[in-house]
Amino acid sequence: MARVSVREKKVAGRRVSRGRRPIRRGGGRAVRAVVLACAALSVLVALDHLSSSGEIRPGVSVGGVALGGKTPEEAREALGSLAFSRGEVRMTGPGEGAAIPARRLDLRFDAETTVERAYAVGREGGIAERISDRAGSLLGFGVPAEVGYSRQGARVWLRNVAERETAEVRDASVGISGSDVTVTPSRRGYALDVPASLAALDEALRALRKETEMVGEVEQPRVDTAEANAAAGDVREAASAPIRLTSGGQAWSVPRSGITSSLEVVGGDGGLRVELDRDAMGKSLARAYAPLTVEPVEAGYAVEGSSVAVTPGKEGRRVEEEKLLDAVEDGLFRGVREYEVPVAVARPELTTAEAESMKPTEMLGSYRTDYSVVPDDGTRVENLGISSEAVSGTLLAPGETFSMLDHVAGLDYNDSKVIVGGKETTADGGGLCQVTSTLYNAANFAGLDVVERTPHSAQLPYIRPGMDATVWWGGPGTSDDLDMKFRNTTGGYLLLREYVAGDGHVYAEIWGKPDGTEVEMHSEPVYMDGTGSEWVTYQTVERDGEVVFDGELHRDAYEPLVDGRGEAIPPTDVPVAPVDP
Structure with missing residues (x-):
C-alpha cells in the first residue's frame, strides 16, 4: 500500500496541496497576452523609429508646405525658399480691404525653430502621446510656424484701416425735386473689431498666409437700392x-x-x-x-331811418x-x-331767410349821456364822434361777445381831457369813456349779459356813479388794458347804434328781436363826503312778466377827483347825473 503525505490528500481524483492557493489557469492567459502586446508594440515602435529615423514624420506640414519624409536640412531648405518675409500682407474687408508691406510689420520667419517643431512631432512626450501624434500625422498635421512681427505696428495699422473702413449704415432713399427723381443708393454699415482682427492676422501669419479677413460687425440697410429704384419707378410712372x-x-x-x-x-x-x-x-x-370757385354773399342788415332792412345774401x-x-x-x-x-x-353762413327771421326789429335798450357838462374846445366832442361811429352799425350774432376795445382802440383821436387814476390830465382819446358808459347802460337796459366792466376812480359829471364804465389800452400811469364787454343772449341778431347829437347828448341804442325783457336800474350812495364815496347799483330784470333778477348789481368806491392843477375835488362837489338823463 502506497504511503500518503500528510500534506497531500487525494480528493475526487485530484491531488490537493494543503496550505497553498490553487493556480488559476485563466489569469495566466491574460498575463501572456499583455506580454505579447508589449512585445509587439516594442517591435512596432522600433520598426517605426527605424523607418523614420532622421526624417520628419509623414503628413507633417508647415503653412501648406509638406515636410513629411524630409530631413531637417531638407525641410529648412524647402521653407527657406519661401519669400514670406517680403512683399505685403493683405487683409480683406467689406470694402476694398487693405495691404501693408511686410517690412512695416518687421515680419520675420524663423525656419530653424519651425523645423525643430515639425521634427518633434511624434518624438516628444510619452509613448501614448507620441503614438497619437504619429497616427494624427498620417491624416495631416499642421505645425504653426515661428513668426515674429511688430504687434504694435499691426495694431496702429489696423486702427488706421478702421477709420477708413468704418462706415455708418445708409438706407437707400428717393429724392424728388421738380420733375427730377433721384435715388441715393444704400450702404451697409461696418465697424472693424481691431482686437479680433489682430488675432486673425496672428493666426494667418503663423500659417504662413499673407492674406486673411478683417473681423468686424456688418449692419445691413433696412432699405436697399433695389427697393429705392422700384419706388422711383413708381413716381416716374405716376x-x-x-x-x-x-x-x-x-x-x-x-x-x-x-x-x-x-x-x-x-x-x-x-x-x-x-x-x-x-x-x-x-x-x-x-x-x-x-x-370754378365763387364766394357766397352773406345776408346783412341796413338801417333805414328808424327801421332795419335785410340786405339779401347769394349762394x-x-x-x-x-x-x-x-x-x-x-x-x-x-x-x-x-x-x-x-x-x-356754397351757402352763405347767414342766408336771406335766416336774416329775415333774426332781423332786429325793435329797440331793446337805449341810453344817453350829457357831454355839454364837460368843458371842451371841440376836440373832445370830435373824439366822441370818432368812437361812436366805430361802434355804430355793428351786428352781433346770437352768442357773440362785443368788445369795446376791438372797435375803438388805436383810432386817430385828438388830445383832450381824460381821467387817469382819478387825476385829470390830457391824453389821446379823451371822451371814449363817455361813449363806453353810454353803451354799457344801453346793454344793461336791453337785459344783456355784461361780462367785463371797470368803474372810474372818481365820480364824473356826465354819468351817474355806479353806472359808469371805462376803457383804456395803455398810457400814462397804467399798462393794463381795460375793456367793456357784453354778450348777445337773445335768439336774434343785435344791431348797435351810437351817435353824437346836436342837443348835447351821446345816444346809444341796441336793436334786436323782442324777447319780453324789461329792465329797471338805478344807483344810490352808501356814503359820500370829502374823502370819497361808495355807491350801490340795483337792477331788476323781468322776462315775460316774471322777475328773473332783483337785487344789488355791484358796489363801487370813488376817490376825490384831482383836477389839472392838482387840487382835489371832493365827491360832494361833483354834480350827480340823473339815472335817466
Missing part, C-alpha cells in the same frame, strides 16, 4: 403724363412737375411706398380750378376738394389721367 381736369365744358391740366412735387416716398415695415401728398396736390389743383359755388383728392389718390397710380371736378353749392 407722373408720366399731365392730369386733365374737366367741368362744364371747361378743361384744365396739372403738369408733370405738379404731380411729381405732390408725391412722397415713405418707409415702413413693408419697405418703401409712394403716397400722394394731399396738401401739395390740393395746391396744384387749386390753381387749375380757381375759376356761391365751391369745389369739393376732398372728394376730388380722393379720386386722384385712387386713380393716379392706376394710370387714370382725366377727372371730373365735383362742384357743390
Whole structure:
C-alpha cells in the first residue's frame, strides 16, 4: 500500500496541496497576452523609429508646405525658399480691404525653430502621446510656424484701416425735386473689431498666409437700392403724363412737375411706398380750378331811418376738394389721367331767410349821456364822434361777445381831457369813456349779459356813479388794458347804434328781436363826503312778466377827483347825473 503525505490528500481524483492557493489557469492567459502586446508594440515602435529615423514624420506640414519624409536640412531648405518675409500682407474687408508691406510689420520667419517643431512631432512626450501624434500625422498635421512681427505696428495699422473702413449704415432713399427723381443708393454699415482682427492676422501669419479677413460687425440697410429704384419707378410712372381736369365744358391740366412735387416716398415695415401728398396736390389743383370757385354773399342788415332792412345774401359755388383728392389718390397710380371736378353749392353762413327771421326789429335798450357838462374846445366832442361811429352799425350774432376795445382802440383821436387814476390830465382819446358808459347802460337796459366792466376812480359829471364804465389800452400811469364787454343772449341778431347829437347828448341804442325783457336800474350812495364815496347799483330784470333778477348789481368806491392843477375835488362837489338823463 502506497504511503500518503500528510500534506497531500487525494480528493475526487485530484491531488490537493494543503496550505497553498490553487493556480488559476485563466489569469495566466491574460498575463501572456499583455506580454505579447508589449512585445509587439516594442517591435512596432522600433520598426517605426527605424523607418523614420532622421526624417520628419509623414503628413507633417508647415503653412501648406509638406515636410513629411524630409530631413531637417531638407525641410529648412524647402521653407527657406519661401519669400514670406517680403512683399505685403493683405487683409480683406467689406470694402476694398487693405495691404501693408511686410517690412512695416518687421515680419520675420524663423525656419530653424519651425523645423525643430515639425521634427518633434511624434518624438516628444510619452509613448501614448507620441503614438497619437504619429497616427494624427498620417491624416495631416499642421505645425504653426515661428513668426515674429511688430504687434504694435499691426495694431496702429489696423486702427488706421478702421477709420477708413468704418462706415455708418445708409438706407437707400428717393429724392424728388421738380420733375427730377433721384435715388441715393444704400450702404451697409461696418465697424472693424481691431482686437479680433489682430488675432486673425496672428493666426494667418503663423500659417504662413499673407492674406486673411478683417473681423468686424456688418449692419445691413433696412432699405436697399433695389427697393429705392422700384419706388422711383413708381413716381416716374405716376407722373408720366399731365392730369386733365374737366367741368362744364371747361378743361384744365396739372403738369408733370405738379404731380411729381405732390408725391412722397415713405418707409415702413413693408419697405418703401409712394403716397400722394394731399396738401401739395390740393395746391396744384387749386390753381387749375380757381375759376370754378365763387364766394357766397352773406345776408346783412341796413338801417333805414328808424327801421332795419335785410340786405339779401347769394349762394356761391365751391369745389369739393376732398372728394376730388380722393379720386386722384385712387386713380393716379392706376394710370387714370382725366377727372371730373365735383362742384357743390356754397351757402352763405347767414342766408336771406335766416336774416329775415333774426332781423332786429325793435329797440331793446337805449341810453344817453350829457357831454355839454364837460368843458371842451371841440376836440373832445370830435373824439366822441370818432368812437361812436366805430361802434355804430355793428351786428352781433346770437352768442357773440362785443368788445369795446376791438372797435375803438388805436383810432386817430385828438388830445383832450381824460381821467387817469382819478387825476385829470390830457391824453389821446379823451371822451371814449363817455361813449363806453353810454353803451354799457344801453346793454344793461336791453337785459344783456355784461361780462367785463371797470368803474372810474372818481365820480364824473356826465354819468351817474355806479353806472359808469371805462376803457383804456395803455398810457400814462397804467399798462393794463381795460375793456367793456357784453354778450348777445337773445335768439336774434343785435344791431348797435351810437351817435353824437346836436342837443348835447351821446345816444346809444341796441336793436334786436323782442324777447319780453324789461329792465329797471338805478344807483344810490352808501356814503359820500370829502374823502370819497361808495355807491350801490340795483337792477331788476323781468322776462315775460316774471322777475328773473332783483337785487344789488355791484358796489363801487370813488376817490376825490384831482383836477389839472392838482387840487382835489371832493365827491360832494361833483354834480350827480340823473339815472335817466
